[in-house]
Amino acid sequence: MQWDNREMRAGPQDLILMPAGRELGVTNKPGALGNYIADTVTFSQELLSSFRARHGVEIHARLSHASSAELCVPLDRHTTDAWENLLACLTTDAPQALRTHYGEGVLLALSLAGYAGPLLIDRRDPLGARVQQLLMLDPAASWTVARVAEHLHLSASTLRRRLANESSSFSHILEQVRMGLALQWLQSTIRPIGEIAEACGYASASRFSVRFRQRYGLSPRALRAAQLLSI
Structure with a gap:
């Protein structure tokens, strides 16, 4: 396929x-x-x-x-x-x-x-939900507004405007998808942190760790350590 x-x-x-x-x-x-x-x-x-x-x-x-x-x-x-x-x-x-x-x-x-x-996925779904499902098909891909807009048969400007009307943005949804998947994989698998970073579309584990800490308040390594202590 x-x-x-x-x-x-x-x-x-x-x-x-x-x-x-x-x-x-x-x-x-x-x-x-x-x-x-x-x-x-x-x-x-x-x-x-x-x-x-x-x-x-x-x-x-x-x-x-x-x-x-x-x-x-x-x-x-x-x-x-x-x-x-x-x-x-x-x-x-x-x-x-x-x-x-x-x-x-x-x-x-x-x-x-x-x-x-x-x-x-339904065409009547909020645009943000359709964008989210599209990004989840391949979170590691080099997604851009133009590429997503093409998949959804919209212009890039229309995509930006309609997401703004939903109080959202392409970059917000992209990070939400990637961080959400990373959190799940960290909690439910033993995949190496570097591998998770790559699977979520981050060029380096260090960059991924910075973004993860900014979003969740602790590093991926600290999250894993906390889980081990709670078992």
């Missing part, structure tokens, strides 16, 4: 999310027996809107702590169960009510795992 400047290999245990209006490149590589098999399910806008309305609060809470907004995500146990139930429902010509129920089950499993963001 290729999108933006990224490339990722998807295998049998992965689920590919294909949001409406997003350009993706897909290269199929058959297995040893020359077979390529994939199940594809399309979610209607009505189902997505209904799901957002029913689970909106929980979705936004999960998205704010999501590790990323990947388009190629691993099938964990709950998502696998939900996906298999949906496929079984579709292949047995079950009633539409059951199809909707199991479809929402897949969306809920993805939401609980923090992966449903790209599917749930």
Whole structure:
């Protein structure tokens, strides 16, 4: 799979999310027996809107702590169960009510795992929320106002003006995304601080540490030390 400047290999245990209006490149590589098999399910806008309305609060809470907004995500146990139930429902010509129920089950499993963001972005969402989800697709990228505006089919000046109307800015959202992900990774993984800095788009660990201290009041190293003491 290729999108933006990224490339990722998807295998049998992965689920590919294909949001409406997003350009993706897909290269199929058959297995040893020359077979390529994939199940594809399309979610209607009505189902997505209904799901957002029913689970909106929980979705936004999960998205704010999501590790990323990947388009190629691993099938964990709950998502696998939900996906298999949906496929079984579709292949047995079950009633539409059951199809909707199991479809929402897949969306809920993805939401609980923090992966449903790209599917749930709506053009009616506040612009800041759409910018945030876009940046989370690749927090380490060299994002600029012009690049984000192009993705959202806006001019750079329009993007700046509309974000200002929401009392926000591109730089504020970018730092919010990068710092939020860094905080989560520091708290939930043992990844080296330098690696986290790079994954969040900072050119050096020292620059990252300065920005982190300014935002949270302590350095990444001090945060890790405090966590060890509290265990």
